[in-house]
Amino acid sequence: MSQYQIAVIVGSLRRDSINRKLANALIKLGPADFSFKLLEIGDLPLYNQDDDNNQAQSVVRLKSEVSAAAGLIFVTPEYNRSIPGVLKNALDNASRPYGTSAWTGKPAGILGASIGQIGTALAQQHLRNALSYLDVPTMGQPEVFIQVKEGFFDAAGDISTPDTVKFLQGWMDRYVQWVKRHAQ
Numbered sequence: 001m002s003q004y005q006i007a008v009i010v011g012s013l014r015r016d017s018i019n020r021k022l023a024n025a026l027i028k029l030g031p032a033d034f035s036f037k038l039l040e041i042g043d044l045p046l047y048n049q050d051d052d053n054n055q056a057q058s059v060v061r062l063k064s065e066v067s068a069a070a071g072l073i074f075v076t077p078e079y080n081r082s083i084p085g086v087l088k089n090a091l092d093n094a095s096r097p098y099g100t101s102a103w104t105g106k107p108a109g110i111l112g113a114s115i116g117q118i119g120t121a122l123a124q125q126h127l128r129n130a131l132s133y134l135d136v137p138t139m140g141q142p143e144v145f146i147q148v149k150e151g152f153f154d155a156a157g158d159i160s161t162p163d164t165v166k167f168l169q170g171w172m173d174r175y176v177q178w179v180k181r182h183a184q
Contacts, residue, residue: 004071004180005035006069006073007065007068007072007106009090010075011041011075011086012084018115018152019075020038022113026073026171026172029165029168029169031176040062041089041090044089047092059094062094066094070106070183072106073110074087074111074127074131075112076112078116078122079123081122082123103134104134104135108139110138110139111124115148119144121145139175141174142167142170
């Protein structure tokens with residue numbers, strides 16, 4: 001049985017999302033005492049403060065799953081030089097009403113992939129800003145800005161280049177240390 005349950009939040013809803021593929025490939029690199037759960041964020045209503053006292057069941061579910069997690073992994077694409085609206089909406093919904101944020105104190109790691117040359121560098125920086133305000137201790141290094149080209153993933157959805165797998169294993173090893181140091 002795993003000792004550390006990790007919530008994985010993918011900032012893309014697209015069926016064939018490269019960031020969902022990246023998340024699934026990364027999960028395979030985790031140690032035996034870690035388990036990973038991809039959280040659903042596509043069914044959340046748009047955040048509206050009027051709903052704070054009567055949150056939708058999907059919001060209650062998300063807050064419960066985040067609260068139960070020992071740590072968080074955010075895998076985000078970059079939309080218009082920032083995070084996708086669906087990811088920001090998830091942050092907003094699970095942080096409300098004020099004073100009841102599910103995110104508080106959860107150690108996090110951030111990575112992302114894009115077809116662009118800068119990967120998801122700006123989206124990750126914007127996400128770090130929001131997570132800082134939400135009191136989420138976020139691992140700073142190593143940073144992961146992956147440019148995905150043809151053949152990056154094989155037919156099974158695994159990463160096809162050994163050097164990239166080795167780099168991501170290094171990220172995962174560092175993330176495991178981060179969670180163990182910060183998990184409540």
